[in-house]
Amino acid sequence: MKAIVDCNSFYAACERLFKPSLHGKPVVVLSNNDGCIVSRTDEAKELGIRMAEPYYQNKLAIEKNKVAVFSSNYHLYGDISRRVMETLRSLSPSVEVYSVDESFLELTGINENKLYDYALFLKSTTELWTGIPVSVGIAPTKVLSKVANRLAKKDKIGTKGVVVLQTPSQQREALEKTAIEDIWGVGNANAKKLRLFNINTGWDLRNMNEEWARKNLGGIVGVRLIKELKGFPCIEMKDPLTTKKMIATTRMFGKPVYELQALKEAVSTYLSRAAEKLRRQKGACKTITVFVVRNDHTQFKSDYFPASKTAYINLPSATDLTNVMISHVMPLVEMLYQKGSKYIKAGIILGDIVPANMIQYNLFELGENLNQKKLMQVMDNINFGIKTDLVKFAALGTKRDWKMRQEMRSKRFTTIWDELREVR
């Protein structure tokens, strides 16, 4: 059996942790640049505020109902997430962190007659130790445990926040209650298609033929989905030690950018951030992709037609050195840049990632690279430990007009010395 433990309204819950006066009140958290709504408490959901909608479209309802609004504060959420996952690891031998706010647990060895009690224990302990409310779903497969979790979230009082789908009849009842688009792995495109075939619930899909799924539902992906719905595990637990295969840093700009120099500064900054992530997993990359997105004026003011241009480079040898990456990428930015265009976003993607200790240096590079490595270590230590970007390359610029807007960010209560909670 497998469990999924999922934090309720995670970002909003993190904000509430340090502002107890917000308990029972509607709270929302915005995406980067204060663009979209990405987390809502139940009270905010009841007001009709929808997930992933632009903030400005909901401003009226938000102001009228005195909803508390926060810009996203990833320092805070990352640290609270780590506490939640540490708690789960202390309670269960096999934890796969699936995202910032949810983990799968392998329950082999837990008494099959006591799964419900175990789920309640996971929930209460996590909430007591971290202050973050969670829901727990348990079932034979990952897909079914997601179904269970969703039902637990929907009816927090009736289910006590915990649903176990152990018997075939429990599974059938749950799947009949679950609309097709709410099944994990069925997105918008496939949901539409399935509805045309008159497949409307999870139970309808479970009863489809696997060969049909191979033809009509994304090949092997569809076959696995149906097997999982039937209770045969096909999506296995992932090794927690696996490293990322690509690392991306991409952002909308706070203000549009017109000048090449500003565009280069932004890309250099994103590159530095991505390189830090790369070094943290002790990797080196062989390819770098850079893209810029412009949105030039058209005759209609309201038009939103972003157009992106991409370039990539295959490095002569894998590297984890920020300055080497910058020197390779700047010519690409110059190539992509068109004078007179209005740039709204840029991003970089590091690919073809290999373990850093397997980099092959040639004889001439060797000595210099060792010095560079030390420099990177020193920079990373300073930047991780104290304040972001205290030490950086000149290419990153100092004005940084393009930096994203975060007008309503709470303090980084747990990770930045200057912003710690004070007790008098």
Place this chain on the structure above:
DNA sequence: TCTGGGGTCCTAGGACCC
């Protein structure tokens, strides 16, 4: 005026090889 960011997996199709 204002529409996020960071990932994974899979497939199709082209290039190339013998």
Place this chain on the structure above:
DNA sequence: TCTGGGGTCCTAGGACCC
């Protein structure tokens, strides 16, 4: 007049997830 078949590797792009 006749013009193979099978394999691999790579890339772009789609679909999905939170």
